[in-house]
Amino acid sequence: MKLSKILATAWENMKQRKLRSSLTTLSVVIGITAIISLASLGEGFRFDVKQRLEQGFELDVLIIFPGSFMAGLGQSFNQTDVNAIRTVNNVTLVTPLITMPTAVIQNMNDTKLGALTLGGINFTEMQEMLPERFHLMQGHFPTAEENKSIVLGYKTRILNDTVLANVGDNITLTLVDKYGVYNETFEVAGILEKGGTSGITNFDYWAFIPINTATQIPGVGENYQILLAKVSDTKYSEQVAKEIESKFKQYSITVFVPSSLMRQVDNILNIVQLFLMAIASISLLVAGVGIMNIMTVAVMERTREIGILKAIGAKSRTVLGMFLAEAALIGIMGGLIGVFAGYGLSYGLADILSNFIQPSRQNTAVVHVPETERMTITPVLSLEWTIVAFIFAIVVCIIFGLYPARKAAKLNPVEALRYE
Amino acid sequence: MRPILEVREVKKSYRMGKVLVPALCEVSFDVREGEFLTIFGPSGSGKSTLLHLMGCLDRPDDGEILIDGSNVLKLSDDKLAELRLTKMGFVFQFFNLLPKLTALKNVELPLTIAGVPEKEALEKAKEMLNLVGLEARMNHRPSELSGGEQQRVAIARALINNPKIVLADEPTGNLDTKTGWEIIQLMKKLNEDKGQTFVVVTHDPHISETADRIIYLKDGLIEGIKEAPRRNKQ
Numbered sequence: 001m002k003l004s005k006i007l008a009t010a011w012e013n014m015k016q017r018k019l020r021s022s023l024t025t026l027s028v029v030i031g032i033t034a035i036i037s038l039a040s041l042g043e044g045f046r047f048d049v050k051q052r053l054e055q056g057f058e059l060d061v062l063i064i065f066p067g068s069f070m071a072g073l074g075q076s077f078n079q080t081d082v083n084a085i086r087t088v089n090n091v092t093l094v095t096p097l098i099t100m101p102t103a104v105i106q107n108m109n110d111t112k113l114g115a116l117t118l119g120g121i122n123f124t125e126m127q128e129m130l131p132e133r134f135h136l137m138q139g140h141f142p143t144a145e146e147n148k149s150i151v152l153g154y155k156t157r158i159l160n161d162t163v164l165a166n167v168g169d170n171i172t173l174t175l176v177d178k179y180g181v182y183n184e185t186f187e188v189a190g191i192l193e194k195g196g197t198s199g200i201t202n203f204d205y206w207a208f209i210p211i212n213t214a215t216q217i218p219g220v221g222e223n224y225q226i227l228l229a230k231v232s233d234t235k236y237s238e239q240v241a242k243e244i245e246s247k248f249k250q251y252s253i254t255v256f257v258p259s260s261l262m263r264q265v266d267n268i269l270n271i272v273q274l275f276l277m278a279i280a281s282i283s284l285l286v287a288g289v290g291i292m293n294i295m296t297v298a299v300m301e302r303t304r305e306i307g308i309l310k311a312i313g314a315k316s317r318t319v320l321g322m323f324l325a326e327a328a329l330i331g332i333m334g335g336l337i338g339v340f341a342g343y344g345l346s347y348g349l350a351d352i353l354s355n356f357i358q359p360s361r362q363n364t365a366v367v368h369v370p371e372t373e374r375m376t377i378t379p380v381l382s383l384e385w386t387i388v389a390f391i392f393a394i395v396v397c398i399i400f401g402l403y404p405a406r407k408a409a410k411l412n413p414v415e416a417l418r419y420e
Numbered sequence: 421m422r423p424i425l426e427v428r429e430v431k432k433s434y435r436m437g438k439v440l441v442p443a444l445c446e447v448s449f450d451v452r453e454g455e456f457l458t459i460f461g462p463s464g465s466g467k468s469t470l471l472h473l474m475g476c477l478d479r480p481d482d483g484e485i486l487i488d489g490s491n492v493l494k495l496s497d498d499k500l501a502e503l504r505l506t507k508m509g510f511v512f513q514f515f516n517l518l519p520k521l522t523a524l525k526n527v528e529l530p531l532t533i534a535g536v537p538e539k540e541a542l543e544k545a546k547e548m549l550n551l552v553g554l555e556a557r558m559n560h561r562p563s564e565l566s567g568g569e570q571q572r573v574a575i576a577r578a579l580i581n582n583p584k585i586v587l588a589d590e591p592t593g594n595l596d597t598k599t600g601w602e603i604i605q606l607m608k609k610l611n612e613d614k615g616q617t618f619v620v621v622t623h624d625p626h627i628s629e630t631a632d633r634i635i636y637l638k639d640g641l642i643e644g645i646k647e648a649p650r651r652n653k654q
Contacts, residue, residue, distance in 0.1 A: 001533050009532075016520050308516045311477055312577065313505025314533050315498045414478045417516065 010325035031284030032338020040346040040379035042273030057258035064227040076223035090236040095125035096224035115156040115207040120214025139167035139190030149189035155204040179219035288400035295404035307416025320409035327401025335393030346379035423450035430483035460628035461637035509578030513590035524558040548576040568599035
């Protein structure tokens with residue numbers, strides 16, 4: 001018997017038992033819908049997280065903190081440390097950052113600017129370090145001579161839609177510590193472009209002065225709180241991080257490797273996704289048991305028919321094929337409908353999830369609340385998952401259909417004909 | 421001329437629970453090509469069992485069955501199925517049509533199994549239904565047909581593959597006398613017109629008397645074989 005005819009016969013048989021066939025197919029649809037919706041949702045979620053991480057971090061820049069997060073970031077680096085790191089292989093650039101979180105910046109009307117942190121940096125090196133991010137919207141970066149110039153982050157100078165400082169304006173910088181009061185006037189040289197998303201190197205709430213000026217401030221000095229090191233290729237990131245750590249045996253440092261963080265996050269999301277899909281797969285197995293059950297009943301009901309077919313010359317494998325074809329058709333239909341239903345459902349789930357997950361605000365203490373970036377997950381229907389799920393549906397149906405189909409094929413024609 | 425089918429010392433018994441019930445004890449006879457043979461006996465005489473063995477639907481416990489001179493019991497189940505498909509036709513007491521298929525589709529079935537192209541199969545099925553006088557009822561399902569009509573469909577189905585032997589197991593057993601007689605006459609006519617061999621199992625003496633040859637079976641043994649010489653073919 002030709003395969004096309006076997007399939008056609010199977011289809012006819014299914015049509016004659018519409019309710020039963022649709023219910024069996026529905027069970028497969030539910031399984032595949034669950035798998036596909038979780039797959040597309042997971043894929044979309046991963047894509048979103050990845051994009052956020054890429055926006056938040058320069059993948060080829062290592063961020064080095066003195067001390068450890070657990071023990072506290074007590075100490076600081078000096079120029080000797082910077083030079084030591086410069087000697088590490090595959091490090092192309094190292095630049096220090098002095099942070100002065102207690103600095104108060106005010107405009108000429110004594111209105112406080114919304115800067116969270118004042119940084120002392122080497123502007124030339126920083127541009128080279130973060131070429132994608134460290135951009136001016138207006139003005140220029142201070143030259144070596146302009147030691148009383150300041151560069152403002154995009155959001156530091158805006159309060160309730162009012163611009164507090166422009167390029168060329170003078171602002172006052174006050175730093176109070178145990179060494180006394182530092183009070184100096186700086187000229188706004190430039191304003192940084194909007195950073196936008198969250199991340200460790202978002203400078204929207206930073207203000208920067210030349211590092212050489214910062215080191216002159218009493219109580220600040222040559223104490224670098226953060227070092228940035230650029231690697232020639234992200235594949236060396238972890239090796240470079242290890243080497244840098246080995247240079248600081250006497251006290252602990254923390255090297256933050258964005259690319260490895262990204263990989264770890266990706267791995268975790270991957271595991272979570274697979275775990276959820278494995279659970280969803282159970283529903284497909286349940287569907288398989290349902291198919292086995294219903295087909296075993298069908299074989300009993302159709303014993304006489306099988307006997308007739310065999311008596312008039314159908315081979316065992318033809319009978320086997322007819323039943324397996326029914327199982328396969330259930331798998332194909334259930335798989336097809338399930339893929340579409342799953343993709344549709346993933347949009348619904350994405351919408352629900354988006355309402356639950358809100359991104360952490362950059363800093364709620366700041367008067368300017370950044371526009372809330374509502375996390376929107378766009379489900380991604382990957383071709384791989386679609387094919388895998390579809391084949392899985394058919395394979396499960398065939399495997400569970402195999403037992404009843406073999407039972408049918410093995411029937412003795414004489415006994416089957418006698419069956420009432 | 422070599423017999424088309426030879427039964428050689430065939431034995432068969434059935435297990436009923438723990439008891440072994442003998443159905444056939446050493447039965448031997450030949451079926452000649454083109455004859456109309458009836459196997460006559462009371463119920464329980466083993467005639468249906470014998471027909472099933474001749475039709476390769478079952479295997480004997482002992483003995484040989486030769487078709488065209490070769491022992492078919494050495495063949496695999498699949499080969500036997502092929503043999504049933506190409507060389508044999510079956511007619512049963514309870515018609516054994518597929519209830520969900522129309523008369524036409526039922527007749528077409530053996531050709532479908534054989535992989536004959538649909539158009540050709542359809543033509544041939546119509547032709548066969550014509551031959552048994554059912555051209556007007558071919559799109560009806562078995563439940564919409566009378567017993568006699570259903571048996572005609574079954575005969576058309578048995579003949580569609582142009583088999584050498586048609587095996588009929590009590591073909592009139594479920595029909596009234598008049599209809600049963602018509603069915604036997606139809607088979608006789610087909611036997612004469614097409615020269616196909618017919619083996620008919622019956623417990624009706626009137627029907628068995630119409631045959632070229634009668635094998636009397638009782639308690640799994642052949643009691644005698646009676647020829648009707650005037651009807652015997654060359």
